[in-house]
Amino acid sequence: MPICIWNPLEPFMPPARFHLVGVAGSGMNPLAQALLASGCSVSGSDRFLDQGRDLDVLAKLRRAGVRLAPQDGSAVVPGTTAVVVSTAIEPGNPDLAAAARLAIPVLHRAEMLSILAEGRDVCSVRERGLELAPGPEQAPQPGARGEINHSRPPRELIAVAGTSGKTTVTGMVGFLLERLGDDPFVINGGVVAAWESPDAVGNVRPGRGPRWVVELDESDRSLLRFHPDWAVITNMSADHFPLEETQALFTRFAAQVRRGVVGRDDAAEPWRSFRPKIGPDGSRFEYGGARFHVPLLGRHNAENALQAAMLCERLGHSLPRVAEALAGFCGIRRRLEVAGTVRGVTVIDDFAHNPAKIRAAWEAVAPYHRRVLAAWRPHGFGPLASLRDGLRPLFAEMARAGVRLFLLPVFYAGGTAKGAVSSNDLAADLRADGADVEVLSNLDALVARLAAEAREGDAILIMGARDPDLPAAARRLVAALG
Incomplete structure (x- = not known):
């Protein structure tokens, strides 16, 4: 049965049903919300449910419409379009055994996210069993990626990657574009304080505009599945891989970006002359004739804000308006x-x-x-x-x-x-x-x-x-x- 992905807030045609393994995770729970906002039926399992722990994020997913179950295979039922997993899910997981028994395809989380964010139609989901192939860093095989749906308005994908700061920059960019009138669809790994509520996790903003802002993960090289229009690469340091390997990974990703990359080059402007004033109430700096106040602690947040402003400028927004909007950004949960x-x-x-x-x-x-x-x-x-x-x-x-x-x-x-x-x-x-x-x-x-x-x-x-x-x-x- 085909999956047809249309406008982000219109249902898949015919309705698609996805089961997410490890749904409480920082990459999985926003994907579950984005799938719901796109008209899909979503179920999810998690080890915390096996342990009898109903985390706040799980309670909010349940209220949003995600059917939750222990990680025992019981939620993988006939009619499930695909089971979605992250690299952290081990091959012996009971949900994967159930998917194999029912011949239900298994998709990597990054592939499902790229299908949504890039606005592709998937005319057929290749049955992959438990292979989880292609790997997270590989391009999908012919027939698995699908084709662009030309019946919908053009979509502009903005990806944020980097060793550190990507969650904050994703939140900043999404918040700024919202304040600037773009109505973006934002999928982030961390909770934007301004978007959190008793019923909303706060890491997804289901906007109706053509711009999608997505945080990408480099830990399993899955960012290489994406070919965004714009990208921010915040910085590069040794974390999941040695420094040289990390640099090679981001260089390869940058080559896949269609229109432009905002990064950091200390030998070039504006970085060469970047001298933010750091204080207990945040930081202040000038860029492009506009004066910015970032109400967050630390030089690193001034650097995050500069990159967000540089991107918004390239997207056509005036820097004085960007600076005005940024002054209202109150941060990401669990970031200082x-x-x-x-x-x-x-x-x-x-x-x-x-x-x-x-x-x-x-x-x-x-x-x-x-x-x-x-x-x-x-x-x-x-x-x-x-x-x-x-x-x-x-x-x-x-x-x-x-x-x-x-x-x-x-x-x-x-x-x-x-x-x-x-x-x-x-x-x-x-x-x-x-x-x-x-x-x-x-x-x-x-x-x-x-x-x-x-x-x-x-x-x-x-x-x-x-x-x-x-x-x-x-x-x-x-x-x-x-």
Whole structure:
């Protein structure tokens, strides 16, 4: 049965039904919302449901119309158009076994997102069984990509990629285009504070205009599935891959962009003369004759804002209007988000999970506080192993600067991942370098320890990705301080 993708807010013809495995994930839950907004029927499963945990994001997906089920294969039923997975889903997953048994095609998340964002018609979905082929970094095979639907208005795809800052820049660009009257469709990995509500997650804006703004993921090279009209490449540093491999990946992606790429070149304007004034109320800078105020902490957010402004200028918007709109941007959840200030102690929740992001958070906060207490949870065994050599000198530098360091055990969401390296191993590295670091057994112990340690004038940074309990721990700490 064909899938026909039309205008983003019109139903697929005939109606399509998709099942998303791992639907609570930061890449999957916005895809589920975008599919719903496009008229599809959507179901989803997640390990958190297996554990009896109804996360806030799952509750909002349910209220939006996503049928939720445990990850036991029960939601993969005859009539399902395709099962959608991310690279994190293991081959032995029960939902994949059910798809194989029912001969239901399996699509990678990036392929489904590219179908939506690029406005393609898929006249037939090639049956792929459990192969999940082509891989996330490969172009789809002939017959699987489909053709552009020329009956709809032309679509303009804007993709945001990069090692750090892409979620914030995606949110900024979407927010700016909304304020500037473009009515964009935005799919982001993080929650835009201005779009969040009791019923809306806040990472998807189902606009009716031709411009689509999408955050792309480089961790599995799946960004290479996209051929956007415009792209922002925020920066490049070692994270999921060594630096040279990362640079080669983004260079290859840039070659697929049809109209233009906004990036960073310190040897060229406007970067060569970029001198933002950074303060506790954000940053200020001039670009193209317009004066910008970014109400977010840190030089890195000034750089994010400059790239968003550069893109909007290339899309035809006047810089004074862009600057006016940007002054109202109140940020992304879990990006230097202040959970509260009690008795002169400020608690900040941040998504930082690699050395560049941890440094950016520290340098944004440190100048305005007597002392920084930094707690970090590694978001996986593999990431900790690959980042260990970069984390060691950074944390040692932070300790020498007076930062009190606290580590939590590696976050484990289930599956067959094995812990070849632990937080205790990283702590041993740091102690060998002369750094004072504590390893706490769980979040309850961390909250109690930080509440006892904090003094007036301190900032407490709680950092890490993937663990949905980190924001709640920050709020509990605020309550404990009171």
